[in-house]
Amino acid sequence: MSTSIKIHFLGASGTVTGSKYLIQTPDKNLLIDCGMFQGIKKLRELNWQQLPAKASSIDLVLLTHGHLDHSGFLPRLVKMGFKGSILGTAPTLDIAEIILRDSAKIQEEDAERANKDGFTKHNPAEPLYNISDAEKAINRFQKQQEAEWIEIDDNIKARFQYNGHIIGATFIEIDLHGKRFVFSGDIGRPDDALLRDPKKPESADILFMESTYGDQKHIEEDTSGKLKQLIDETTQNGGTLIIPSFAVERAQLLMYLIWQLHKKELIPASLPVILDSPMGARALTTFIKFPDWHKLTEKDYADMTDRIHIVESYKETWKIIEDTSPKVIIAGSGMVTGGRVLTYLKQYLDREETTVLLAGFQAEGTRGRQLLDGAEEIKFYGKYYQVKARVDILDGLSAHADQTELLDWLSEIKKKPEHVFLVHGEPQSLDMMRVKLKDTHGWEAHIPELYEIANIQL
Known part of the structure; x- marks a missing residue:
């Protein structure tokens, strides 16, 4: 007798954010990832809607990794009635804990600022969730x-497989009634400076594949060389180089690359290099706690953090400014998007010497x-700020595999x-990946x- 399985695409479908895939089976209901939507207003507003599936009917959440677009909706899910467990690797849950607390704090602060300064249509503005909500999710x-295989039910088992991308990240294999479901999560790149190469699945009956860069190949770039060039050009001009960075993996990788330039005496020893990201600083501790998940030695870590100043308070931020x-x-x-x-940027964006x-x-x-698209002004904190700074991008730093990878x-x-579903990509990336899969495989x-x-x- 055949078994009917329903897959609900609750996020990262036709877009790159809000990853959520619900598998309804006769035995258990499993949610793979529970991400927050980011980006355009139309997407962000989806975070406030009720899910078209009962949160209380979900038995388990399995996380591929801790990024906000894969874990950031968890407090809302718990608020909506989810009472099950949330599974992931130890570093993934460590990172998710950091990200959820930070996300809740930012949302509380944004709502407070909006109410104080009056740039809100809501009376009063409310956070999507607060720190108490985040803690309730973390407790699960x-x-x-x-x-290692985890027995979920007589007919269901799952395992998490190393996937690069960020510390703790995995793809997830689920054996369900004799069929293997593979959720790619976000796939990392080979030859990463900090992380090992991703493992590869050996079989997949039903495949859910990310396509962030399904339409392109990353530019082969001398990342360290470009970083040195921009540091030199900006500082010799008397300017400040500001690098907006993802707090997990990217911030640590940038620290590592700049430390390497310093170690090789390619940038001045006197040049201040500052990490001002409370979440990035906390994520650094995950690298110390889980040495088997990355390439950084204990000595490298110590030398790197000695060279780069880590900001400890918002008061210090203003001294630096x-x-x-x-x-x-x-x-x-x-x-x-925040932080x-x-x-x-409020202080430096209108200066031509800034990069x-x-x-x-x-x-x-x-x-x-x-x-990146050349905007002459951008809006934040309810106001518009002129862009006179030089804007550039490091193409070689992507943590996502390109089409070839x-x-x-x-x-x-x-x-x-038997089934391939392309997710986690913008429309062009998804369609180009679809065509490429057809042509190559x-x-x-x-x-x-x-x-x-x-x-x-099944």
Whole structure:
């Protein structure tokens, strides 16, 4: 007798944010990832809607990794009635804990600022969730070993497999009634300075594949050389180099690359290099706690953190801003959607001697994308700020596999999957990846729409 499985595409379908995939089975209901929507207003507003599935009916959440677009909706899910456990690798849950607390704090502060300054249509403005909500989600975390099968039910088992991208990140394999479901999560890149190469799945009957860069190949760039060049050009001009950075992995990688330039005496020993990202600083501790998940030695870590000043208070942020001498600042967030980087941009964005260096994917509708596209002004804190600073991007720093690397990640799957779903990409990326899969492997892939339900007979 066949078993019917329903797949609900609750996020990252036709877009790169809000990853959520609900598998409804006769035995258990599993949610793979529970991300927050980011980017354009139309997407952000989805975070406030009720899910088209009962949160109380979900038995388990399995997280591929801790990024906000994969874990940031968890407090809302708990608020909506979810009472199950949240599973992930130990570093993933460590990172998710940091990110959820930070997200809740930012939302509380943003709501408070909006109410105080009156730039809100809501009376009063409310946070999506608060710190108490975040703690309730964190209390449901259950750490799992990488590469070990977990028995979920008589007919269901799952395991987390190393995937690069950020510390703790995995793809998830679920064996369900004799069929293997593979959720790629976000796939990392080979030869990363800090992380090992991603593992590759050996079989997949039903495959859910990210396509962030499904339409392109990363530019082969001398990242360290470009970083040195921009540091030299900006500081010799008397300016400040501001690098909006993702707090997890990207901030640590930037620190590592700048420390390497210092170690090789390619940048002045006297040049201040500052990490101003409370979340980035806390994420650094995850690297110390889980040495088996990355390449950084204990000595490297100590030397790197000795060279780079880590800001400990918001009061210190203002002291740094008031010092107009040349410096390098790494500050969250990576897509300029919030965080300390906005405080710096408020003061430095209208100065021609400033350089804003973007260091990763900039989603549609984010301020990072606006800067990349040449915006003459950007809006934050309810006001418009002129862009006179130079804007550049480090193309070689992406933590996402490109089209060639995505295809290579699939190279050990010998048997053609019965179903391939392309997710976590913008429309062009998704469609180009669909065509490429057809041309190279002969695989037919489907691009689901948001809230689509796929019925699969096992």
